[in-house]
Amino acid sequence: MIPVPAGTRVWLATGATDMRKGFGGLALNVQEVLKRDPHCGHLFVFRGKRGDLIKLLWHDGQGLCLFAKRLERGRFIWPSTAGEAVTISSAQLGYLLEGIDWRAPQYTHRPELAG
Numbered sequence: 001m002i003p004v005p006a007g008t009r010v011w012l013a014t015g016a017t018d019m020r021k022g023f024g025g026l027a028l029n030v031q032e033v034l035k036r037d038p039h040c041g042h043l044f045v046f047r048g049k050r051g052d053l054i055k056l057l058w059h060d061g062q063g064l065c066l067f068a069k070r071l072e073r074g075r076f077i078w079p080s081t082a083g084e085a086v087t088i089s090s091a092q093l094g095y096l097l098e099g100i101d102w103r104a105p106q107y108t109h110r111p112e113l114a115g
Helices: 023-032 090-097
Strands: 010-013 043-047 053-059 064-070 085-088
Touching (some): 023 053
Parallel strands (some): 010 043
């Protein structure tokens, strides 16, 4: 997991993104489509058309970082509104990176009552 500093906002770029883009192309997407500054320290997440690959763009104070993750099975859960940005918490980002539905995570077991 990426150590997301406190106060960092996580932005999902809704819709599909051309995953052939690198630092420059994704930074341009942040500026033109999301209307944000890619060097502000926030984390920007992009998903490909097939849904099994995401890229994260983050400026850590020294330069841009580009992270990528491809799921071997399944797809990343993504909002359907195109052309907008959705902000999520760093905990929801953790779910997203694991391939878990970050909108409504479920326990895999029920805690037992003490008694």
